[in-house]
Amino acid sequence: MTNEEIVFIEENRASGNSWSEVAKVYSEKYVPISGEALRSKFRREIKKLDDTVGEGLLAKAIRIVRREPITSIDLARKLCLDYDQLDELLVEMQEARAAIKWKDGYLIWDAMAGKPEDGITKLSFETDGGWLRFGLLSDTHSCSIYEMPEAVNELYDTFESEGVSCVLHTGDITDGIGHVFKGQLSELKIFGVDKQLDYTNYTYPCKPFKTYILAGNHDDDAYKTCGVDVVKNLCDKRDDFEYVGRYGAYIETNGIKFYLLHGDGGIPVAISYKPQKLIDTFKVIPDVTVMGHWHTFLHLPKYRGTTCILPGCTQRQTEYMRRKCLNPNIGGVVLSVKIADIGGVSKIVKHYAEFIDLEHLA
Ligand SMILES: [Fe+2]
Ligand SMILES: [Fe+2]
Numbered sequence: 001m002t003n004e005e006i007v008f009i010e011e012n013r014a015s016g017n018s019w020s021e022v023a024k025v026y027s028e029k030y031v032p033i034s035g036e037a038l039r040s041k042f043r044r045e046i047k048k049l050d051d052t053v054g055e056g057l058l059a060k061a062i063r064i065v066r067r068e069p070i071t072s073i074d075l076a077r078k079l080c081l082d083y084d085q086l087d088e089l090l091v092e093m094q095e096a097r098a099a100i101k102w103k104d105g106y107l108i109w110d111a112m113a114g115k116p117e118d119g120i121t122k123l124s125f126e127t128d129g130g131w132l133r134f135g136l137l138s139d140t141h142s143c144s145i146y147e148m149p150e151a152v153n154e155l156y157d158t159f160e161s162e163g164v165s166c167v168l169h170t171g172d173i174t175d176g177i178g179h180v181f182k183g184q185l186s187e188l189k190i191f192g193v194d195k196q197l198d199y200t201n202y203t204y205p206c207k208p209f210k211t212y213i214l215a216g217n218h219d220d221d222a223y224k225t226c227g228v229d230v231v232k233n234l235c236d237k238r239d240d241f242e243y244v245g246r247y248g249a250y251i252e253t254n255g256i257k258f259y260l261l262h263g264d265g266g267i268p269v270a271i272s273y274k275p276q277k278l279i280d281t282f283k284v285i286p287d288v289t290v291m292g293h294w295h296t297f298l299h300l301p302k303y304r305g306t307t308c309i310l311p312g313c314t315q316r317q318t319e320y321m322r323r324k325c326l327n328p329n330i331g332g333v334v335l336s337v338k339i340a341d342i343g344g345v346s347k348i349v350k351h352y353a354e355f356i357d358l359e360h361l362a
Pocket of ligand 1: 141172293294
């Protein structure tokens with residue numbers, strides 16, 4: 001029943017007409033119905049309206065999900081939405097409230113979820129004729145005997161000369177304190193959380209732009225062992241570092257959404273396999289997805305509507321990689337995006353992901 005029909009019935013009832021009289025005029029204007037059937041239908045609709053009256057569409061939808069789990073189809077029925085409107089609403093809902101999640105095909109309200117602003121870092125930069133440049137790197141593994149501080153320095157020099165607005169680091173800035181795998185202590189050159197923090201702070205380049213950084217599984221070693229988030233601690237020590245989260249974080253800038261992720265597990269035979277599987281699970285599709293952890297370079301120009309980049313690493317081939325016949329890609333990426341306003345929405349209309357190959361330093 002549409003709002004117009006409801007108003008029509010209400011006005012007729014308000015003027016003193018009985019249900020059969022209202023049904024008669026209603027049947028002429030809309031669909032034939034008896035007085036009794038119209039009364040029941042009207043009551044059902046009014047009950048439904050309790051959920052849907054007032055406020056904007058987003059507020060109504062959130063209120064419905066808060067009350068009880070609901071499928072997207074039922075939500076669309078309740079709010080009289082077509083497929084495109086529903087699609088748009090689902091994205092808006094999940095962006096608005098981190099507590100809205102999917103479980104077994106239902107939209108649910110997870111009261112334990114953090115506030116949405118916990119997971120989103122909002123930035124804004126001045127563009128160069130619509131162009132923005134970002135430095136991307138990952139897995140720098142400070143304190144490892146295989147680390148390559150000279151490569152990190154060269155990357156940051158390149159980022160600076162390319163005029164990047166900021167750098168996005170997708171985790172494993174440190175190698176961990178010795179518990180990531182059996183025998184890891186033999187691959188460390190600096191021991192203890194405090195010493196590793198000082199060493200990383202001292203050796204990591206400092207530039208006039210910020211580095212937004214995630215904690216990866218190696219950084220998490222200290223967190224799991226003794227509750228210290230080394231990346232957060234490092235960010236507290238430096239003005240040019242900003243902590244964005246553990247393992248995953250959204251960054252929005254100039255209307256463009258990035259998702260940073262530190263992956264898990266070994267490198268698959270087909271490098272794109274795990275990134276694609278991860279993107280398959282996304283409910284909110286970012287414009288650009290940057291993934292660390294696998295120490296390889298990959299550029300998927302468009303998969304499920306997102307541009308996916310694995311920026312490589314600055315850690316030489318480790319003993320583990322050698323035994324697995326794996327070679328890391330040493331380097332980072334300069335990502336240039338051209339942003340245009342299309343119908344009031346910022347869109348990437350062109351992008352170049354240039355891999356800075358530093359294999360010669362390995
Ligand atoms: Fe790593
Ligand atoms: Fe990792």
